Structures are given as structure tokens and as C-alpha cells.
Amino acid sequence: MREPSPLLVVENLKTHFFTRRGVTKAVDGVSFTLHAGETLALVGESGSGKSVTCLSLVRLVPEPAGRIVGGRVLLEGEDLLQKSSAEMRRVRGKKIAMVLQDPLTSLNPALTIGTQVGEVVRLHQGLRGTPLRERVLEAPRRLRIPAAGTRLRHYSHQFSGGMRQRVSSAIGLSCAPRLLIADEPTTALDVTIQAQYLELLKEVQASAGVAIILVTHDFGIVAAIADRVAVMYAGRIVEMGSTLQVFDNPSHPYTRALLRCLPDVGLKREQLVEIGGQPPDLARLPQGCPFAPRCPERQPVCHETYPPSVPVAGGHAASCWAAPGAKTRA
Amino acid sequence: MRAARHDVPWFPGLVLAALVFTAVFAFYLAPHSPTAGDITQKLIPPVWMEQGEWEHPLGTDRFGRDVLSRIIHGSRISLIVSLIAIGVAGTIGTLLGLISGYRGGVTDAVLMRVTDVGLSLPTILIAVVLVAVSEPSFSNVVLVIALLLWPRFARQMRGETLAIKEQDFVALAVVAGRSSAWIISRHIFPNVVPTLLVISTLQVGYVVLLEGTLSFLGVGVPPPSPAWGLMIADGRGFLATAWWISLFPGLAMVLTVLSVNLLGDWLRDHLDPKLRQLGRAAVLEAPAAASVGSPVDEAPVRGAAAGGDGA
Amino acid sequence: MKLEAIGLKKYFPLTSGFSLRGPRGWVKALDGVSVQVAEGETLGIVGESGSGKTTLAKLFLLLERPTSGSLLFDGKAVGDFGREDLVRYRRAVQAVFQDPYSSLNPRMRVGQIVAEPLPRDNGMSRPMVAQRVAEVLQLVGLPRESPALYPHEFSGGQRQRIAIARALVTYPKLIILDEPVSALDVSIRAQILNLLKHLQEKLGLAYVIISHDLAAARYLATRLAVMYAGKLVETGECDAVYAAPLHPYTEALLSAALPLHPSARRQRIVLAGEVPNPVNPPAGCRFHPRCPRVLPQCSSQEPEWREVKPERFTACHLY
Numbered sequence: 023m024r025e026p027s028p029l030l031v032v033e034n035l036k037t038h039f040f041t042r043r044g045v046t047k048a049v050d051g052v053s054f055t056l057h058a059g060e061t062l063a064l065v066g067e068s069g070s071g072k073s074v075t076c077l078s079l080v081r082l083v084p085e086p087a088g089r090i091v092g093g094r095v096l097l098e099g100e101d102l103l104q105k106s107s108a109e110m111r112r113v114r115g116k117k118i119a120m121v122l123q124d125p126l127t128s129l130n131p132a133l134t135i136g137t138q139v140g141e142v143v144r145l146h147q148g149l150r151g152t153p154l155r156e157r158v159l160e161a162p163r164r165l166r167i168p169a170a171g172t173r174l175r176h177y178s179h180q181f182s183g184g185m186r187q188r189v190s191s192a193i194g195l196s197c198a199p200r201l202l203i204a205d206e207p208t209t210a211l212d213v214t215i216q217a218q219y220l221e222l223l224k225e226v227q228a229s230a231g232v233a234i235i236l237v238t239h240d241f242g243i244v245a246a247i248a249d250r251v252a253v254m255y256a257g258r259i260v261e262m263g264s265t266l267q268v269f270d271n272p273s274h275p276y277t278r279a280l281l282r283c284l285p286d287v288g289l290k291r292e293q294l295v296e297i298g299g300q301p302p303d304l305a306r307l308p309q310g311c312p313f314a315p316r317c318p319e320r321q322p323v324c325h326e327t328y329p330p331s332v333p334v335a336g337g338h339a340a341s342c343w344a345a346p347g348a349k350t351r352a
Numbered sequence: 353m354r355a356a357r358h359d360v361p362w363f364p365g366l367v368l369a370a371l372v373f374t375a376v377f378a379f380y381l382a383p384h385s386p387t388a389g390d391i392t393q394k395l396i397p398p399v400w401m402e403q404g405e406w407e408h409p410l411g412t413d414r415f416g417r418d419v420l421s422r423i424i425h426g427s428r429i430s431l432i433v434s435l436i437a438i439g440v441a442g443t444i445g446t447l448l449g450l451i452s453g454y455r456g457g458v459t460d461a462v463l464m465r466v467t468d469v470g471l472s473l474p475t476i477l478i479a480v481v482l483v484a485v486s487e488p489s490f491s492n493v494v495l496v497i498a499l500l501l502w503p504r505f506a507r508q509m510r511g512e513t514l515a516i517k518e519q520d521f522v523a524l525a526v527v528a529g530r531s532s533a534w535i536i537s538r539h540i541f542p543n544v545v546p547t548l549l550v551i552s553t554l555q556v557g558y559v560v561l562l563e564g565t566l567s568f569l570g571v572g573v574p575p576p577s578p579a580w581g582l583m584i585a586d587g588r589g590f591l592a593t594a595w596w597i598s599l600f601p602g603l604a605m606v607l608t609v610l611s612v613n614l615l616g617d618w619l620r621d622h623l624d625p626k627l628r629q630l631g632r633a634a635v636l637e638a639p640a641a642a643s644v645g646s647p648v649d650e651a652p653v654r655g656a657a658a659g660g661d662g663a
Numbered sequence: 664m665k666l667e668a669i670g671l672k673k674y675f676p677l678t679s680g681f682s683l684r685g686p687r688g689w690v691k692a693l694d695g696v697s698v699q700v701a702e703g704e705t706l707g708i709v710g711e712s713g714s715g716k717t718t719l720a721k722l723f724l725l726l727e728r729p730t731s732g733s734l735l736f737d738g739k740a741v742g743d744f745g746r747e748d749l750v751r752y753r754r755a756v757q758a759v760f761q762d763p764y765s766s767l768n769p770r771m772r773v774g775q776i777v778a779e780p781l782p783r784d785n786g787m788s789r790p791m792v793a794q795r796v797a798e799v800l801q802l803v804g805l806p807r808e809s810p811a812l813y814p815h816e817f818s819g820g821q822r823q824r825i826a827i828a829r830a831l832v833t834y835p836k837l838i839i840l841d842e843p844v845s846a847l848d849v850s851i852r853a854q855i856l857n858l859l860k861h862l863q864e865k866l867g868l869a870y871v872i873i874s875h876d877l878a879a880a881r882y883l884a885t886r887l888a889v890m891y892a893g894k895l896v897e898t899g900e901c902d903a904v905y906a907a908p909l910h911p912y913t914e915a916l917l918s919a920a921l922p923l924h925p926s927a928r929r930q931r932i933v934l935a936g937e938v939p940n941p942v943n944p945p946a947g948c949r950f951h952p953r954c955p956r957v958l959p960q961c962s963s964q965e966p967e968w969r970e971v972k973p974e975r976f977t978a979c980h981l982y
């Protein structure tokens with residue numbers, strides 16, 4: 023059951039990096055909404071802006087080079103971009119949790135796992151003593167970390183990669199956040215361990231009602247667990263819709279090209295259709311649509327103006343001049 | 353501090369350039385002879401004081417030798433000692449470090465134990481003993497310093513070698529059928545050069561100080577050489593009265609060592625990260641500006657580094 | 664051309680530093696693997712971490728020596744190689760590794776990098792070398808000016824092309840591809856996979872492709888070998904294995920590999936537990952602690968490697 027009002031509303035988010043080489047528009051006008059209990063996948067390649075988007079949501083963009091230069095991020099109605107650092111600190115961990123790609127560096131090797139979980143719980147829930155201990159046991163148990171009681175006294179190097187990722191997630195989930203942002207959480211994991219982890223994630227979501235933003239470059243993962251998917255390219259969302267909609271009817275040439283160029287474990291393809299060219303230089307984006315130089319369906323207008331978001335079906339839209347219904351300027 | 357990476361090190365660069373210039377052209381620059389003194393001119397204070405003269409801008413010592421000229425010639429000694437000692441120590445140390453790191457096993461274990469011994473020797477004490485056993489001379493000083501210096505190079509270079517050995521291009525060179533000698537000289541060595549430069553630069557300061565100390569103790573370059581350490585020693589008895597005899601060579605030493613260290617730091621900041629950036633970290637960045645267009649027959653954009661030096 | 668591995672084992676000693684006693688134990692990275700590659704075919708080796716696939720690649724490339732077992736190249740045992748044989752082997756068997764950044768020496772020009780495998784001594788003259796380099800660079804689709812440039816002037820995908828060019832320069836018969844596209848952007852992977860396929864057809868190359876990405880392996884491989892904890896669990900013709908895996912691990916592995924459509928789902932088998940400790944692998948069948956179809960004898964008896972169906976081999980008590 024969807025709650026009527028969305029948990030997260032992102033409007034026209036822009037995050038730019040200012041370096042000697044110029045301005046890199048890592049995120050350039052990203053908008054989406056997310057409801058409780060929903061999983062949104064942000065898909066794209068390196069440089070698409072998906073990771074920077076996540077960092078922007080929690081305002082952890084590396085400064086001074088990076089700066090959020092525009093937009094609004096409304097979490098339960100409140101604009102996170104307007105909050106003070108102290109207020110943000112209360113949001114992070116409590117309302118929004120993050121799980122990152124590398125389980126090795128996400129955990130402090132010098133502290134026991136129990137300490138690290140406890141740290142977060144104590145900070146956000148103010149628990150001490152027995153209630154703290156019980157809370158600390160909950161999350162690892164929920165993430166099926168075997169013998170959670172004893173293992174809480176262990177250090178990160180005593181866990182395998184998959185386990186570490188679960189521990190990181192346990193830390194993230196220990197304060198029952200409303201939103202979990204997972205940035206490529208399974209990229210460093212073996213495929214069978216990845217399957218375990220994704221199952222677990224789905225279970226936790228079902229029981230705790232947490233919304234998940236999953237950043238990935240793997241369409242297989244998207245197909246497996248995402249409810250909705252946003253395809254990103256050069257700092258913008260080029261297509262967004264439910265997973266079924268986007269897979270069945272990819273409406274942006276980039277999405278189509280991506281799906282066609284991936285080898286599928288399910289069938290033996292004769293030929294992978296390549297996407298020509300190279301990913302764009304974010305410091306020197308061409309005028310108009312950034313995908314135009316590589317797009318098999320480009321038209322003159324594509325090189326001049328960035329295409330508007332064209333609705334394809336209910337809840338499914340693509341930013342493309344070639345999408346049916348796109349009104350080309352005279 | 354990131355911005356500082358691109359600041360050109362004006363101050364140390366200029367100072368060191370001046371030092372080298374002075375050392376090379378000492379004979380033309382020094383107004384007087386560094387060793388022949390006029391006893392009637394002894395203990396003249398620097399020019400800005402009473403009884404000072406322009407003839408001797410920084411004063412004279414107790415033998416009537418011009419302090420400025422001595423300092424100028426002293427720079428030659430410091431420079432030559434540094435160059436030779438570091439050259440010798442660097443060559444031996446690097447060679448041993450490369451071989452030790454690449455071969456590993458018993459060779460490595462043995463060489464590293466020898467290096468350990470070398471590193472744990474009490475520098476000054478050994479120098480004093482060694483020079484006392486022979487006799488103070490220029491070449492002995494250089495030798496002693498080189499002997500004490502090579503373990504540092506060996507250790508660092510071994511560390512670098514170990515890191516570079518892990519790179520795939522080394523394994524691929526083996527797969528290509530290349531010999532160890534080739535791999536060490538064509539793959540490992542060129543990649544340790546930046547670190548070698550940094551270490552060498554940073555050792556100059558150490559060598560200058562060491563030479564100064566040895567000379568001060570009387571077991572370095574023998575008098576009447578205008579070595580800065582000797583000058584400081586000479587002025588020891590006059591610190592209250594003719595302080596300029598010790599102070600100026602001391603300042604010269606400080607300035608030199610400081611500049612060299614600043615330059616070394618800049619080199620380290622500037623050279624190493626570039627090397628590291630060419631590794632994994634760059635993969636996560638947008639592969640920007642390295643090339644444009646489809647793979648066939650499209651020219652890459654020149655001079656743009658993949659991963660660059662941006663955020 | 665035929666490369667054959669017979670009962671290859673590679674154990675790494677576990678020592679604590681400079682101990683004078685023997686090793687405390689052994690990491691059994693490879694524990695008896697027999698597999699072969701013939702001219703023109705592509706053997707896909709798939710497995711997860713700890714499977715031993717990377718160690719197998721190193722043995723193929725003579726970067727490590729086996730603890731026991733033998734490697735035969737065109738019938739001759741590598742252990743009996745003389746100098747000439749070794750040179751010939753090195754020319755016939757080349758490699759492309761995963762990381763396009765660490766595969767190329769940043770201080771060498773592309774021309775030198777690509778020419779490295781070519782013989783120096785009484786081999787080829789400078790113009791001949793330059794010509795061959797130009798040839799292979801064109802084969803992989805890199806611009807003419809490439810030889811004079813440095814690796815950092817190229818993108819990840821292009822660097823992998825340089826690595827491939829270098830592997831082609833000695834007219835090899837077999838190229839070992841160790842995760843050739845895993846470190847590349849998704850849209851670039853297709854380019855490189857297509858290139859590899861095209862080169863194979865054009866030049867009659869054999870490949871051994873090692874991958875944890877089952878989809879990429881499927882695209883290139885004609886035969887598949889599945890590894891687990893240092894042992895082979897199944898081999899067979901590629902499509903046959905994908906369509907109907909024999910060994911429970913293969914089943915689980917394939918079901919974990921995610922297809923590209925929300926509704927295209929295999930029977931999802933989620934394995935419990937972790938990859939076993941290579942120092943102390945489980946007794947009997949190494950997979951038995953995690954096997955959804957475990958039988959009583961699996962924990963005590965190691966299953967035999969048998970041809971269960973024509974051209975389909977596996978080691979499992981179910982058969």
C-alpha cells in the first residue's frame with residue numbers, strides 16, 4: 023500500500039564541481055519522488071551522476087570543490103538543503119542511512135562491530151545499558167548474521183566481504199531509518215553472495231517499510247529488485263518509470279542501447295549492439311542533449327536544445343526529442 | 353592544501369638556484385680568497401655595524417679571512433659533498449633495493465638485514481670513529497656519509513619496488529618473455545624515479561647538516577677549507593664578541609636545508625599523486641576527455657589525462 | 664594447438680614470517696584440475712572468489728609453478744621445456760588482464776608497450792617491429808598515431824584495446840583473458856567483447872576466458888568449466904550447461920546471475936553460508952555444507968569426476 027504523500031521529493035537538484043579545469047556539472051537537474059517501502063534504482067555508468075546525487079541527498083558532497091547549486095530535497099516535507107549542519111547530522115543515520123560499495127573501508131578496523139552499531143544507536147536514540155544492548159542485537163539478527171551475539175565482539179577483518187556488507191547495512195538500519203541509500207552495495211561481492219544480500223534487502227524492506235534508493239550499473243539487479251528505475255546520463259535522468267515499463271518499452275535511445283549491448287545470461291546473443299563513442303566529458307558538455315553525439319536517432323534539434331521530459335505512459339517518461347509526443351520547436 | 357599542489361615553489365627554487373650559481377661561480381663571485389687572511393684585518397664586524405667596512409660585508413674571522421668569501425666557497429663544499437655522497441649512496445642503495453624487492457626470498461631477507469644494520473648504526477659516532485682511524489680528508493667525509501646513507505635509499509626503493517611489482521604490467525612483461533634484468537630496468541626503475549628524486553632531494557638537507565656536524569667536530573673536511581661547519585666551530589670561542597663568524601655560516605646552512613626540504617616536499621606532493629592517480633581511482637571517474645568519437649580512426653585528444661587532477 | 668591441464672594442484676604455504684619450521688598449513692588454491700583448450704575454441708572458466716580460477720590462469724601463463732600435476736602444450740609437458748620450447752610457448756600463449764590501468768606501464772609509450780613481446784635478439788628489425796605494431800593497432804581499432812602516445816592519453820576501453828593489441832603481436836594461438844571487461848564501463852564492454860569475438864573469427868584464436876560475469880562468459884565461450892573452492896565441479900558445452908546445469912552449485916550460480924528482465928526469473932536458489940576456507944576445506948564434497956540437494960555420503964566421500972552425459976562432466980553424488 024502506497025502512502026498518499028511521497029517520502030522523498032527531489033526537485034531539479036544540481037550539484038556542480040568547481041576545479042581548475044572548469045565546472046563539472048555532475049548533477050544537472052535531477053527530479054524524482056519516492057514513496058515509503060518503494061525501491062528506486064538509479065542506473066547509469068561512471069560519470070552519470072548517480073553517486074553524486076546520493077551524496078547530495080545527504081549533503082556529503084566533497085567540499086570545497088563540490089557544491090549543491092540548486093534544487094530542493096524534501097524529506098517528509100522538509101527541505102534538507104535548507105537545514106543547518108547540526109540538523110543534518112540528526113537526519114543522517116536516523117532518517118537516512120547509507121551503505122557504500124566497499125565493505126572493507128566502510129567499517130572501522132580498530133573497533134568491534136558491536137561498538138560501531140552501538141555508536142549509531144546511542145547517538146540517535148539515546149539508549150544506554152540494557153536497552154542499548156538489545157537494540158544493537160536486533161539489526162544484525164534481522165540481517166541474518168549468524169551468532170549475532172558473539173559476533174558483535176568481533177572486528178571487521180574477521181568477517182568475509184558479504185558479511186561485512188551485511189554489517190554495514192545493519193549499522194545503517196539500526197535506527198530504523200525511513201530511507202536507505204545503497205551505492206553499488208553488491209559490486210564487490212560474489213554473485214551468490216549478491217543474491218543472498220538482495221534477498222535480505224527485500225525482506226528487510228518488507229518488514230520495516232524502509233524506502234531504498236539503489237545505485238547500480240547492473241540492469242540485472244534492477245530487474246531483480248527495483249520497483250522503479252531512473253536511467254541517468256551526464257548528470258540528468260533521461261528516462262524514468264516502473265521497472266516493467268522501462269524494460270518492456272525503453273523509450274530513450276540510451277536505455278535502448280544499453281539494454282541491447284549487454285550480454286544476457288539468459289540467452290546466447292549473436293551480436294552485442296555497441297554504443298559508439300565514449301562517455302561524455304562533464305566539464306565540456308555539448309549544447310543540447312549530451313547523448314546526441316552517440317545517438318543513432320539524433321536529429322538537428324538534439325544538438326541545440328535539451329529535450330523536455332515526455333510522458334510515455336502513466337508514471338513513465340523519457341527526455342528525448344524522438345519520443346512519441348515530443349513537440350519539436352518550430 | 354590541494355591548491356598548494358600547483359603552486360610553483362618560487363622561494364626554495366630561487367634560493368637553491370642562487371646556491372648552485374654561487375657554488376659554480378664561486379671563484380668569480382667571492383671578493384677575497386677564502387683561505388688567505390690578512391691578520392691585520394682580523395675580527396672586523398659586518399658592514400652595518402660600527403667599524404664595519406664594505407670591503408668585508410659580513411666581517412672577518414680571527415685569521416682575517418673574509419666571512420662572505422668563505423661562505424661562498426663553503427657552498428661549493430656543501431654542494432659537492434651532497435652530490436657525490438647522494439650519488440654514490442643513491443646508486444648503491446637503489447640497486448640493492450630494486451634487486452631485493454624484485455627477487456624477494458632469501459636475497460631480500462639477507463639484504464634487508466644488512467640494511468637494518470646500516471640503519472641502526474649511530475651515525476655521528478661511526479663517522480667520528482671512522483675518520484679518526486683514517487685521517488680527516490675530503491674524500492673520507494664523502495665516503496663516510498655515503499656509507500651511512502645508502503640503507504635509507506635501499507629501504508625506500510625496496511618498498512617502491514614491492515608496490516610496482518604488483519602492477520599487472522610487470523606480470524605481463526613476464527608473460528611476454530622478458531628477463532628479470534629487463535623488467536627491473538625498463539619497468540620497475542622508471543617508475544621509482546619520481547620517488548628517488550624526492551628522497552634524494554630530502555637527503556641533501558641531511559647531508560649538509562651531517563657534513564656541517566662532522567666538520568664542526570673536527571672530523572669532517574679539514575681546515576683551512578671554508579666548510580660551513582668548520583666556520584661555525586671556528587667562531588665558537590667568539591660567540592659573545594665576534595658572533596658573525598658563526599652566525600652567517602649557520603644561517604647559510606639553515607637557508608639551504610630549509611629550501612631543499614621545501615623543494616623536496618613540493619616534489620613529493622607534485623610527483624607522487626600523479627603516479628597514484630593513474631591507478632584504480634581513475635576508473636571511477638568519468639573517463640573524460642581522453643578521446644572522442646568511435647574507436648576506429650579517431651584521434652585521441654592530446655594532453656588530457658584520464659581522471660585528471662580534478663575532484 | 665592444444666593446451667591440457669592434468670590434475671593441476673597449487674598449494675601456497677602459510678608461514679608466519681621468517682619461520683624456520685615448515686609452514687603452518689597450506690592454502691589449497693587449486694586442488695586437482697584437469698581441463699583442456701583446443702585450437703579455435705573458447706573455454707569459459709567461471710567461479711567466485713576462492714574458486715581458484717585466477718590461480719589456474721597464473722599456472723597457464725607460467726607465472727606460478729604447480730605443486731603437482733602437469734601442463735601439456737601440444738603434447739609436451741611444460742616441466743620438460745627447454746629454452747626454445749619456453750620461447751615458443753610465450754609467443755603462442757598471451758594474456759589480457761582485468762585492470763586496463765595497471766596493465767600498461769605509465770612511463771612507456773604505447774608503441775613500446777605493444778612491441779614488448781616481440782623478440783629482440785636476431786628477431787626483427789626496427790622497421791619490421793614498427794610495421795607489426797601498426798598492424799595490430801589497426802586490428803583493434805586504435806588510431807595511427809597511437810604508438811607515440813602514452814597510456815594516460817587513452818580511456819579505459821582504449822587501454823584495454825592496447826592490451827589486446829599487445830597480446831596479438833606475436834601471432835599467438837591462445838589468449839588467456841582474465842576478466843577482460845569487468846573493470847570497464849557497461850557501454851564499453853560490448854565494444855570490447857565484440858572486438859574479441861571478431862578477432863577470434865578473423866585470426867583463428869583460442870581463448871580461455873575467466874570471468875565471474877556469467878553473461879559475458881556465455882557470450883564468448885563455446886565450452887564452460889565451473890569451479891568451486893579449488894576444484895572443477897562441471898564442464899560441458901556452453902549452451903548445454905546454461906540450459907540444463909548438472910551440478911547443484913552450477914544451478915545456484917546460474918540462478919544468482921540476474922537476467923535482464925523483471926519477469927525472466929530462473930528458479931531462485933539462494934545459497935546459505937560462505938565460500939569455504941581454502942586452508943581447511945570441508946571433507947568429502949567441498950560444496951556439501953551449502954548444497955540444497957545434499958546426500959548422506961557427500962560429507963565423507965569425495966565424488967568422482969565422471970562423464971555423466973555425452974561431453975558433460977561433473978563430480979557429484981547425484982549421478
